[in-house]
Amino acid sequence: MNRTVATLVLNAVRTFGTYDPDEIMCLFEESLTLREARDVHAFLAWVHGTRRQFGTGNIGSVWNEWKKTVTEARGTAPRPKGP
Numbered sequence: 001m002n003r004t005v006a007t008l009v010l011n012a013v014r015t016f017g018t019y020d021p022d023e024i025m026c027l028f029e030e031s032l033t034l035r036e037a038r039d040v041h042a043f044l045a046w047v048h049g050t051r052r053q054f055g056t057g058n059i060g061s062v063w064n065e066w067k068k069t070v071t072e073a074r075g076t077a078p079r080p081k082g083p
Contacts, residue, residue: 008027008032009044012025019044025037043063
């Protein structure tokens with residue numbers, strides 16, 4: 001997530017007081033590319049569904065955790081090399 005998108009997301013979360021993408025995406029989704037909008041919506045749905053929280057200091061690490069979860073769920077994570 002780039003800095004501009006993070007700022008848009010953080011401002012929306014602060015404004016509405018929720019991570020629910022169905023409530024906050026309307027504030028900024030037109031400023032995103034289709035791919036960004038899809039990813040941010042999925043990220044916010046995951047945050048909201050798992051009752052996670054983020055702020056300015058940790059949005060990047062929570063985003064990375066979500067990306068790792070998505071990658072593992074799709075089976076595209078690199079597999080450790082065995083003996």
